[in-house]
Amino acid sequence: MTETNDYSPSNGGRAGETIDIQRLISVFRRRLKLFAAVAAVVFVGVAALMLRQTPLYTATANLQINTRTEQVVDSKAVLSGLTPETSVVDTEVEVLKSPELAAAVVQDLRLTEDPEFNARLQEPGLVGTVKSWVGLGVDRTAPTTEAGREAERQQVINVVGQRLSVRRVGLTYSMNVGFTSESPVKAARIANVFAEKYLESQLNRKLDATGQANSFLRSRLDELRQQVQEADAAVSNYRVANNLLSSQGTTLTEQEISAYNQQLAAVRAQEAEQVARLRTARAQLASGSNGDDVGEALTSQVVQNLRSQRAAISARVADMSSRYGPLHPDMVRSQRELADIDAQIQAEIRRIISNLEAQVRVAQERTASVQSSLSSARSALASNSGASVQLRELEGNADAARAVYQSFLDRYRQTSAQSGIEQADATIVSRASIPTKQSSPNVMLNLALSVILGLGAGLAAVVLAEMLDAGLGTTDEVERKLGLPAIGSVPLVASVAEPADRGISPIDFAVKKPLSVFAEAFRSLRTSINYAGGSQGCKIVVLTSALPGEGKTTTSVGLARVSAIAGSRVLLLDCDLRRRAVTRALGLNTDAGLVEVLQGTATLESVLKLDEASGAYILPLSSTTATQDVFGTQAMDELLGKLRGSFDLVLMDTAPVLALADTRVLAAKADMTILLARWRKTPARAINSAVKMLQQSGAYILGAALTQVDVNAQSKQGYGDAGYYYSEYKKYYTA
Structure with missing residues (x-):
């Protein structure tokens, strides 16, 4: 057979499919334990961390940029006042956050000696925003060098700057200066000192600018005065030398x-x-x-x-x-x-x-x-x-020298008159008061945040688990990930057996419980085979998988027995030369089997075994290991041709496709191949690799079937699959 199927999920019109809420709920239900575990761990960890934080208090002072200033003297200031513009207010907010201002506050209040801001002075074991430094390699010995003291001072300035919050109030000219501390009194005091130091810095800038201007003007006036004198002397000497004496102009x-x-x-x-x-x-x-x-x-x-x-x-x-x-x-x-x-x-x-x-x-x-x-x-x-x-x-x-000298002289008189009357460009509207309640940690907010982080981590874990889950859980996933039709689903016996039937072997369960959902799964698989073959006679079917342990033997035996019970002449060939899984599962001990038939040392009639429980025939394997390719021979072709005339259904239990090449040889000779995959275990990539190998050999893949399906779990999690409705149709099956 060289025919290959071209089934693709896109052919079913699924490209325009919208988000399926029920499917998402099903995924969530399947990962509920993982979600709950991750969410609980993250919630407990985050909540514990946040609740252990030291209570902090925030005090806020309010500053306002002056939109109108007093004009004591009618002259321009050396350093002009701030214009009430948005960019100016935003700039002043950044000035309040500057390290220079924080350094002035640290020096004025001697915060380098405060353990709250100096990690070196903190006691071991304390917990807090700044005290989290403890135990992280902080050197507690006092610095002995100037560089060490400066580094410690810079660390304190950085900590104070991190505790400071400055923001503009809407689009107004007001600025809130807040400071957070473990002590409410200290928070209010530091916030007020920040506001005061800011105004003081404004005045100092103006005083410095005026002083520098006066100093510059004085030195410049001395130079200009000398220039005027020299210019007047030159004019006078020239008049005398050239008899150009004048009177009244x-x-x-x-x-x-x-x-x-x-x-x-x-x-x-x-x-x-x-x-x-x-x-x-x-x-x-x-x-x-x-x-x-x-x-x-x-x-x-x-x-x-x-x-x-x-x-x-x-x-x-x-x-x-x-x-x-x-x-x-x-x-x-x-x-x-x-x-x-x-x-x-x-x-x-x-x-x-x-x-x-x-x-x-x-x-x-x-x-x-x-x-x-x-x-x-x-x-x-x-x-x-x-x-x-x-x-x-x-x-x-x-005249020019005199005019320049006069202008500088006038400006010097103006700046000298302004000295001492400079005003700050902002005022303190309200000083910071001592806060009566802590600003952080906010217990309710932290708990809510812990819940949100826990839920988010749980959802992330679910998403990650789904992304990493390479297995197949539903027939929809089979079609979507493999591009093959889903032709059946064989349940796990333990998930469908009644408590009294738990001791029955999976191989015998379909025979002993013919009305069970387990037996019905094989009948469904048999129906798919019959309809796929059309009206032709015998069907030679290869049952294989990508990896070992996928349930091929159980499926092969169950399918053969159910088909035989239904009245078909069925032959099951054990084609797994390494494992001899069918032979061992049925407890057959024989000195001759399939290999001997192909080698001509035994006849087909002499090695065939009848399964008395169902009436199916078994062609086992002897314990002799074949050392050559027995399936690619003319003898195998002749055997299959002979079997076509004697049986209605010929099933071949083969080795995994990825493990041995025998299966590809048999799949090319068979009418169809059924690929089995263990529910939620077999990686889709492995199955895809097997599909490619089978297609390259010219095999016709009828489809894929899931094995060892836990129908109880699938009824809760496998939305979109027939097993999802197991609880609804379970009453149709009797023990």
């Missing part, structure tokens, strides 16, 4: 030019006035005036006096002309006086004109002089323009 030359410009404008105006007066007088004289109407003549006292005299004489001449004639001596004398006065007036006018001309010349000379001085000053200013560029650069440098 301008150089002397510029001031001189400004004065000359003013003088030039004044003398030019005066010159213009003098020229205008002279030009007017000359124009009046040129127009025929006798000079009486000349402006200077009108204001001249001499001319006015002469005019007064002439008026008097003119009045007298007029009076005399009416009385005397022109030749009258008085008339002639008066006219002569009048002419003399006119001559004097003209002489005075000429003198005035001459004076105007002299004034014009003086004004012109003065203007020329001022113009000359102005030109000289401008020439000097032009000659100094190159030097002024350098001067402006020096003045700019001096």
Whole structure:
């Protein structure tokens, strides 16, 4: 036979199968003892460990980041205050957890001398969070070196830091600072000191920053003052060297030019006035005036006096002309006086004109002089323009140095004024009070946690046991793990026998109790064989297993007897050359058997044995061990051909597949092979290896059957299998 079956669980449409709760419950019931044992051990261990913990107390102080600060002076602080932002509050939480702050608390409270935090000072045998160090190699001798003392101090700081809990309250600017200790008083005191040290560290940071700023500004001011002095000296020396002396922001030359410009404008105006007066007088004289109407003549006292005299004489001449004639001596004398006065007036006018001309010349000379001085000053200013560029650069440098110096001086005055008025960026909203009840261990919580851990460990043990369980427990597992049809299940006699029947041998049980579930298992297996063979005649069936001790012999004998009782002509061949299991189980002692028939030293009819209990025929093995391959010979083929015509069912009890090659030879010659597996014992990997070997030899594997099944256990744990419902159909079987 070269036909092989291609049965696969996936062909049954199981790929889309959902989680089966009943199957999980069945697994749990099967592993209930393991679950209970592991859960109990873990629960007791965890509970004992937790309940032995030293009671601890937690005290909490509350801090708040200041969202508003007092502004005593109107100037910026050297170290700005904290901004009320989420990241800032979270950062301050980490600052509170810093080792530096813990070190300050340890030093302030001298916690290195406290046995609760210093493992070296603890008494042996004490139990607690920190005291768990005892017995773990802690050196109890006092350190003698500086490095040893520092290491011990660091250990205490670490322990204190582990006892500290700092958390932000929601999204507020508040922070809870908690500390856990074996003493409630100590817990409250340390929590408050942490809060105080935190505020103190904030003030110290600001004081240090202000002091450093003042120190820096003082040293910098000395340098800047020297720079300002040097810059001013450079400007002054350059002015003197280049005649660029100035007053009120301008150089002397510029001031001189400004004065000359003013003088030039004044003398030019005066010159213009003098020229205008002279030009007017000359124009009046040129127009025929006798000079009486000349402006200077009108204001001249001499001319006015002469005019007064002439008026008097003119009045007298007029009076005399009416009385005397022109030749009258008085008339002639008066006219002569009048002419003399006119001559004097003209002489005075000429003198005035001459004076105007002299004034014009003086004004012109003065203007020329001022113009000359102005030109000289401008020439000097032009000659100094190159030097002024350098001067402006020096003045700019001096101004810049002075501005920097002034800014540093102002900032120094501000920081000096701020010294002593620094404020912390947080405040203590509430100080830690002495706790009245322990924070840990929480007995109820620990017990609940112990239960949870125990249950979890138990479930983990169940899962692990299932993962490591390589055996087969149900027909579903047979199909799923092996990819073979499950064709039967042979129960363990002890699980189905009544107390009075416990002494019956498994080989005889099916005959003596034909209505038992044990006998029915063989009838079910026989039915599977009959239906698999169809309408053909004799069926040659190989019964084998992957490993020894799988119940092959019991199954072979039981199947042969049940089939014979049912009326079939059945032959059972003992093909296990090493163990001769069937021959021994039935108590057959013969000098000739199967091997001798194949070797031709005995006939088939002479070696066949009749099982009187059932009517089945047995072809045993003699005690002679075969030293050659007797099953792969032509004689074996001829024997099987002969048996086909004489029997309805030929069963061959063979050796394990993995142990010997004989079984594969026989399986290839048989019509079908049934693979037996011991319930929950035979590893699935071993069976799969056997399946591969049989398929490679060309054997047709009808399916797999479980043997030695404890139906009582399966009825509780084997959900999905027929044995699961054993308690329901048990009443159909009678003793």
